Amino acid sequence: MKTTFIKTIVCIAVLVAGVIGSEVKAQNQFVTNDEVTDGVITSRVIYRNEGSLYRHAKYDFAYDELGRMTEKSVSKWNSVRNKWEPHYKMSFSYTDTEIVINYGKWNDKKKDYSKSNERSVYELNESNMPVACVIYKWDKKDSNWSMVNKIYYEGQPIYWTLL
Numbered sequence: 001m002k003t004t005f006i007k008t009i010v011c012i013a014v015l016v017a018g019v020i021g022s023e024v025k026a027q028n029q030f031v032t033n034d035e036v037t038d039g040v041i042t043s044r045v046i047y048r049n050e051g052s053l054y055r056h057a058k059y060d061f062a063y064d065e066l067g068r069m070t071e072k073s074v075s076k077w078n079s080v081r082n083k084w085e086p087h088y089k090m091s092f093s094y095t096d097t098e099i100v101i102n103y104g105k106w107n108d109k110k111k112d113y114s115k116s117n118e119r120s121v122y123e124l125n126e127s128n129m130p131v132a133c134v135i136y137k138w139d140k141k142d143s144n145w146s147m148v149n150k151i152y153y154e155g156q157p158i159y160w161t162l163l
Contacts, residue, residue: 030056040067058084068094089113098123099130119145 031053035043043060047053055077062071071091075084086106093100099122104113117138122130132152136145 054079055084057087064094068092086113096124 029049031047031049033045033047034041040063041061043058045055046057046059048056057077058075060071060073060075061069064070069092071089073089074087076087077083078085088103088105091102093102101120101122103116103118103120105115106113107115119136119138121134121136123132123134125131130153132150134147135149135151137148138144139146
């Protein structure tokens with residue numbers, strides 16, 4: 001019994017060390033460079049660190065007069081064309097009771113973000129904390145948003161990363 005307990009503890013310690021080690025390694029594979037204007041990040045360039053730095057992704061952010069993010073555009077580096085190419089964009093809108101996030105992939109033929117449109121609507125409580133999220137996909141046939149899933153956060157805080 002005591003031996004099994006010790007083996008279990010050692011196994012857990014090895015797993016935790018492996019996870020921590022891989023997290024540290026993953027963080028070392030990328031380097032970021034932020035552009036800050038008036039105290040907020042307006043652009044972030046991600047470089048792959050492979051002995052030398054290589055452009056990987058670029059994030060551009062826009063904010064409203066209250067300092068809330070209204071747009072996040074993501075571009076990927078095309079080393080053949082030697083330029084940033086649009087990848088996807090998220091736009092954010094706010095009311096007193098919800099946050100709406102629209103997601104669109106870049107459509108190179110149309111030169112806009114219309115491909116694979118998705119929407120998430122976060123419902124807020126009186127404390128301005130998300131309590132539910134409704135996920136929609138654009139239905140081309142009906143030309144309307146179609147609900148895919150609704151997730152309730154019963155007593156569980158939710159976190160999302162916008163940067």
